[in-house]
Amino acid sequence: MIDYKKLDFKCGLEIHKQLETHKLFCNCPSFVNDPNKPDIIINRKLRSVAGETGTLDIAAEYEKSKNKNFVYEACSTSSCLVELDEEPPHPINQHAIDIALEIALLLNAKIVDEIQIMRKTVIDGSNTSGFQRTSLIALNGYIETSKGRVLIPEIYLEEEAAKKIKEDEKTIIYRLDRLGVPLVEIKTDSSIKDPEHAKETAALIGMILKSTGKVKSGLGTIRQDVNISIMNKARTEIKGFQDLRSIPKVIENEVKRQLSIIERNEELKNEVRKAEDNFTTTFLRPMPGSSRLYPETDVPFVIITKERISKIKLPELITIKAMKLEEMYNLPAQLARELINNKTFEKFVNKYTIEPSLIAHILIDIPKEIKKRNNLDPKKLKEQDFEFILDNLNKNIISKEAIIDILSEIIQNKKIDINKYKLISIDNIEQEVKDMVQKNKGASFNALMGIIMEKYHGKIDGKKASELVKKYIS
């Protein structure tokens, strides 16, 4: 076991999350992935420019030494002249600012009086301009965790970089659909106590972001970078975590790597490393210097008035919402969490006399079951399809057992013959059950139930059928 306290373990997070609005400095839509084929391909060079201190930044110099050509692929559906660096940026997206302000308030941070947009020199080609536009939105926030308060000294609003598609010795190919998508960057202080605590903090921030309902979801819409150091030696920034669960293991392995370097009396360097699938890290590039920002003079600054801040409505946090659902409808915790973003659940609960837990089961579990059992895509199901099921269930026309079959047919665009699934009153088959038991003397209860259910699958209430079989067996 590693004693992190003894190692003077310091750890901070940088969380980047894409916002659900159009691009930050132009009016292009922000796709996570533009499905179209690129129709614009251009070849560019970038030059390193002298940094603020007059000397070339180390990271910039490192990239320059690679002397690459950059090929930019763009779709006209998701990129305009702004992404191609052929038109100056438009004024900053005000909706993105509002979302960022909402997030800042949820993180208890103090919002700046005026948003100043800066250019952060980036020479790896991932920004066609040679810099990333970024702005400080709020300061001095915090969140409460199980191991104490973690400070959030800074929150930024910035533009996403282009996506790297391919790289060889001479050329890097980038796709521009992602370039300019607004994202918030949330930086914690280095007070995170151990690898598990890092995961908890990341999860908590993720939950708060999701609670706004105004951030993108899905693969590639969030990035967690972890900064760590031990024994007050070099700082390592680890990028590229695939998911939260890998954070503790990767940190642990990185600490072990650093310990072994220290043991060998070798020098630990400040560097950026990549989290690999096998939970180790590999070298990416030297740590960029700090002096690489200068004002973006093409975009007017934005004064944030107290009135604007007071107009922001804060959402209920997902954890609180889930707890409420759990208690109110007597739902299992997991099901309650999954229902948070379901807009129809409460509407159906109010409309039908069906048990809320059954409605939840139909909305959340049944679609998963359909995918697993019938390999059909439940995303094709619309609100009205569930409404159709619940209507019939509510009027006792169909049984619970028929739901999967009906929904599967809907997914396959089949015409639904509801008669096929009509519930048969148990009284109507009592004679048949009686005859069958006599005919199959000695057969087990399970075998008899099998015969009945095979014939009346989905049309009779299974519980009542079993009571009937039991009655005649004895």
Add this chain to the structure above:
Amino acid sequence: MKKYNFKESDLIEIRTSSEKLQGVLMQSPSQNLVIKLNNGYNLSINKNDIENIKLLKKYKPQKEKEISQIKVNKSLPTISILHTGGTIASKVDYKTGGVSFKFTPQDLLEMFPELRDIANFKAKLVRKMWSDDLRFKHMSILTNEIKNEIKNKVDGIIIGMGTDNLAVASAALSFALESCPIPIILVGAQRSSDRGSSDAAVNLICAANFIAKTDFAGVAICMHENMEDNNCLILPACKTRKLHTSRRDAFKVVNEEPIAKVNYYTKQIEFLRHDHTKKGNKLIIKNKFEEKVALIKITINMTANQFSAYKGYKGLIIEGTGLGHTPLDVIDKETKEHDKIKKALENLSKNCVIVMTPQCIFGRVNMNVYSKGRDLQKIGIISGEDMLPETAFVKLSWLLANYPKAQVKELIKENLRGEINKRILPDEFI
């Protein structure tokens, strides 16, 4: 707010009711106080919230590092760079975000090290100005600088300039230099050189290569061929127009072919025309321009006083519609004003040379096709053929300052510097 004893660039600590902040004091774009935080971001603080400011450290400017003298390579030609402003070779002041013009050959070679292999460089900052602020007098200043450089035996000159009026300036220079022994290439940048994506380097390096490796003499422009960094075009001084507000390839040749194409990577130069003036002619400068010349664009709903306003002018360029037209005909009571416009033009035409150019930009004016054009000719308006309106403007100013009026009316129709193309070919359009 209290008076404090600190200046820009000093390290200060600010206390507000809720927090303490440290940073370097910056120039503020607004009423707020701006500091640069340790993380590089600028933070703007409402002055009313500030309770106290403490000076932590006074700013001490760093000594500029000594730059070693540049060695002259005798096997290479010498190019002189005359800088007038714009974004072509500006340096950003990372403190303020403002653009500064440190402009020594050392600065240049530091910014564009590839230039070392092409030529020996001299550099001079002639003006720090937007090209929008150009006046004819600046053409005299530039031609005098050119004269000096030629006397000093340079092999070519690059003029760095803001792009807005770069094409107009190149036309003006082309008239002012009646004969020129060396290449004068105007270069601009659509992206400032403080950023990694600047087009300045490619434009400058291609221009230097073109000067060093060809026998071209006279005035031309060197800018990006398209949105890529592969090629630059050498564009004719009088037939090029900035046709886009922001793209790298904003400069397009109009009613003509580009002179040559320079590959940035391979350094290969391909001439697209073969009629250029060659090096070695005598230098003849005629750098006078008539001030009382104007350019007016035709729109619908014009009034006569828009024309009579130019009373006393020696020359007027009209950017006419279509083949070269203006409102002129009275067809109902709504168009009565047009009769007054006709009279205003007739009056103006008595003492002013009026030349018609196409507001379509591409194509040639032809005032024989419609009766309206014929009527305009009767008033005395001269066809400017396929000249760009801005080129016609500088040409007319130049002619009026250097020739008698009767000769001006003849010379305006003649091709003097490639400003008129008598044979427009199908490919010579967008």
